[in-house]
């Protein structure tokens with residue numbers, strides 16, 4: 001990371017885990033485990049049903065909260081969906097969009113991801129736009145082409161002001177929940193390519209200011225080495241964010 005240009009961001013994606021009570025307990029424990037003013041921005045993304053309780057439990061701490069998904073229409077006959085204005089109403093600062101689990105299990109396309117990112121920005125929040133290749137794509141040498149096409153599609157049509165706010169998360173699918181992490185060099189290569197695309201399309205000032213997180217089996221033992229890479233500006237953490245000590249250790253690894 002380059003802290004002169006980009007404040008590191010460490011986000012915990014709790015996925016489909018934890019009741020309201022368990023979520024508030026985790027936030028309270030995390031608030032205790034963190035320094036009062038961590039170097040990194042710290043964000044947790046609980047399930048929708050725990051968002052307001054997490055907001056209350058995090059009040060007065062350095063912990064911001066995020067949603068894991070969103071629908072792009074603001075309101076209407078869309079049974080079961082949750083919109084960006086409703087998430088903003090709950091005080092969310094960030095929304096994860098285009099996670100590979102959404103793309104793979106729920107059929108989200110690049111177009112859906114772009115609409116979601118625009119809706120999040122339109123409601124005054126920041127999208128964390130996920131991208132990443134499958135093992136087959138990596139083995140076929142298609143990693144960069146695939147990831148860059150996902151990023152390009154997600155950002156197409158955004159204004160310069162909106163683009164400057166977006167956070168990108170590179171999460172190789174084969175590294176998610178598997179204990180298998182991309183090596184710092186391999187991750188850096190993809191992060192560098194993403195920043196290169198941003199620079200080419202939108203200019204170097206925008207590219208230099210955009211935070212690109214790494215996700216995929218980030219743990220206390222590998223976080224510092226990953227975030228020490230010049231183009232890795234933080235982490236999107238799944239499993240290790242479900243426990244306060246391990247997540248706090250990853251936040252601490254971003255201090256350096």
Ligand code: 13P
Pocket residue numbers: 013099171175176177178179215216217218236237238239240
């Ligand atoms: P793990 O850290 O459990 O591999 O999950 C990563 C992830 O998908 C975060 O969004």
